[in-house]
Amino acid sequence: MADYVLEVKNVDKVYGQDETEVYALRNLSFSVKRGEFMLIVGSSGSGKSTLLNMIGLLDRPTRGKVIIDGVDTSALNDNQLSSFRNSKLGFIFQSSNLLSDLTVLENVTLPRKIQGSMQNAEEESKSLLQTVGLGNQMYKFGNQISGGQAQRVAITRALVNKPAVVLADEPTGNLDSVSAATTIQLLKSLNRKLYQTFIIVTHDRHQFGEVDKVVTIKDGRIVKEEMEASLT
């Protein structure tokens, strides 16, 4: 049996009711193995961010199931969802979304503080920051570093709780080409080094080069699902 870290089963997301009903996602199903580096691609308005919100448990599907690390998340209440997001998921947003009133180090340790497991949190956060080359920036505030550095902090924050899946929504969307290339390099190296599962939403698949899987979405439906063999 395959070691699936994520299973999306027959997911629909419908906005509005009756005549005003709009399908943002329609009968989506796919699965992701542990350690995979997967892209969700599609044009603007295709439903890829909506899908990421479903996978990230930031929104609930109208129908269907999202199973993460073997847990059917549709049965979880609001508090359980929060705890689940904290322990099983890491988020990287298009803009880094660091808390500007916290230092880089505090931003990175925040998921651990929310989890309540502060043992070695600071040391591990520092070590991760060293790994992404920000060892000398950790006492600066979120608004005192460059966009590329902020995105690397966001990546570190997403990893600090050793989540089952890291979700990234257009992580290079707000970066210049050099910073974007550095960020992608970093994500891929972390994927290899930590055997960390990444699901990345992007409109530009070519930026990422070789990946394990690509799911293409159009009008809320999967129109193409490519695996490593077909990609190479």
Add this chain to the structure above:
Amino acid sequence: MSDIVLNLSYNIKYQTNYDRLLDYRAQIGIRFITRRKGSLIAASLAVAIAILVVQVNSVIFQGLYDAIVRDQVNYRFGHVYITRQENFITKSDFMLVNWLQRIPYVEAAAPRVDTSASINATVNGKLIRDYAVPVIGVDPVLDKRASTMYQTVGNGEYVSFRNSVVLGALVDRDLGSPQVGDTIKLKFKDQHGNDILRRLTIVGITSTAGSVGLDNSIIMNIDTLREILDRPHQTQSILVKLNDATKDKDVKDLFLSAFPSNADKFKVETIEESAETTLRGFRSGIALINLVGYFGMMSSAFAVVTIQMMQVTSKTRDIGVMRAIGAKRKDVLLIFIFQGMVIGAIGAGLGTVMGVTYTVYAKETHMTFGGSLPLEVKYNWPSIIQTDIMAFALAIIASIYPAYKATRLEPVEAMRVG
């Protein structure tokens, strides 16, 4: 090198022990508000000014109330005021005063006799015959110990010899401002209804701030008055000065147990009881003024609500991010409640400093009411602490609604609009 400096400055500024010990929600709440200095100053000032208003009200109006109590004690009633339910006290005043002075809480006691006399006076330029004026008979020796009336004689001296009188300043004015050494003719009625005419020598003029003393009366020797009224050895009232004002009820009880009211028909009142008519109006006034102060506090609570709502709006994206990475709704609630606690604590601290500074100023400058009556300014710590606690609690309560609004934000929507 610059990294070491940055690290050190961070450690000093944010990584102190208290910061490490704090719950992360408290830490974020404190950081959110302390890094928005404008909001913090505005909200804290709103709380502080509300406390200051309550404090100023307390200094002025409680000070005025206490000043009136003080003057009523000093000039008219003492801490305990003894009269007889019917007519005059016939027991020996010498015996009663001696008995009272054996009580450890009693500093002094003095008998008085009150009556009225008529004089010819000129009021507003018109001669008024048989102008009635209150006359108080005092014991020149005992009264100086039990009352401070003698200190109010700014011109001349207190009643000393038998046929001397001290005029109240208002009476002196109505009589056309006779001087010390002049004589006046008073017409009394004795206890049998006979008119008694007496010429008496003015030895002093008494004047009190706010005319709360005996400015509208004439003070004379008690024995002379007894003789005029044909009431030898009789007394109308005994005012008792205590060395501990809180023991007034004890002294009252002791006296009544020694002289049961069914036998001697004594009426014993504490200052609160004897000056009730005067004080009742002021108590209502103080209650009203306090109400105004508490309305001010409510206004400050609205200011805190507004500022906290602005904080929630400015932190919408951060709330969305925190929720996305696992913060529960109650965590968000606590962050803004902690913000309210910071506002309340700083506001209460600032308000106390401002209030106490005003109290010190009022005390040191011997602040007066209406330019004459010196206020009785006290450091009322229980009231100050009570006001602080109330302001602190209000700041927290005022933060509940904005905090609740913050918890209702959905992460995706919050990050999109924030």
